[in-house]
Amino acid sequence: MSRPVTLFTGQWADLKLEDLCKKARDFGFDGLELACWGDHFEVDKALSDDGYCQRKRDLLEKYDLQVFAISNHLVGQAVLDKIDARHKSILPAYVWGDGQPEGVNHRAAEEMKNTARAARKLGVSVVNGFTGSSIWHLTYDFPPTPKSMIDDGFQLLADRWNPILDVFQECGVKFALEVHPTEIAFDIYTAERSLQVLDRREEFGFNFDPSHLIWQGVDPVEFIRSFPDRIYHAHMKDAKVTLNGKSGILSSHLSFGDPRRGWDFRSVGRGGVQFEDIIRALNHIKYEGPLSIEWEDSGMDREHGAREACQYVKNVDFKPSGRAFDAAFSD
Secondary structure, eight states: OOOOOEEEEEGGGGSSSHHHHHHHHTTOEEEEEEETTTSSHHHHHHHHHHHHHHHHHHHHHHTBBBBBEEOOOOHHHHHOOOOOOGGGGGGHHHHHHTTOOOHHHHHHHHHHHHHHHHHHHHHHOEEEEEOOOSSSTTTTTOOOOOOHHHHHHHHHHHHHHHHHHHHHHHHHOOEEEEOOSSSSSSSSHHHHHHHHTTTOOOEEEEOOOTTTHHHHTTHHHHHHHHHHHHHEEEOOOOEEOOOOOOOTTTTGOTTOOOOOOEOOOOOOOESSSOOOHHHHHHHTTTTSSSSEEEOOOTOOOOHHHHHHHHHHHHHHHHOOOOSSSGGGGGH
């Protein structure tokens, strides 16, 4: 049996969940990865209303859809970030509060603990998300950055996320960081350092997403090979480098969808990601979880793209061989 193909609902949160369920079933998806915004999955209601999670499951079952993970990227971002006006638009009002940075960081951390508790109530074992980063702005290393500042940034990951991960441990839920620019881990080396500073605790792993690696020049297959026991969830998402001699890989402060950018996201199968190689690598590490499509393509109608992407992923996925091809040569 092939892995289930799910749709991450984050880019569809302008729709009511039931409306999206109807569409996802029609598109051919096997399930949804529920975002913790819009009305798709609300952490506070999951904890305050004993019937909330069951109603969500009943709704999904009505449309023959499964759920394997929930995702709280937006709140997770505010745990480590240096808070500014940008964060107000992505956070629930009760997490933003008065906007004072220290309070926002603290409330975001508490909300991530509650997300683990809500995941347990829903009956899923993975929460995908971001950690944020207090040192992303130091990436270019100019003015020259003392090593101690980078060390402090990774130590802050341990200081703020270990108490969150303690709750994940209590709940029997894993946190899967989507390795991504603007996060404390954005490539293989920073992902490894994040694991090290957290003492490689089992509750912390990765939501593999090739689209955030390929435009940096990081081989997504090498990421899978580097962390075979830490791939807790997998996004199917594509990107394409579009350098033309005028733009750079840092995107020139141009918005997604602007053709002048040096790279952009593409609908699955229409960018530079070699998905067959990824399927082979996931087979090698015995990943059996869902293949979740995070659909982002500013140049394509999203319903056309989601339907096409669903079929593409189902076509490209395959089980590993159960026997050596040359076994038939022997008597």
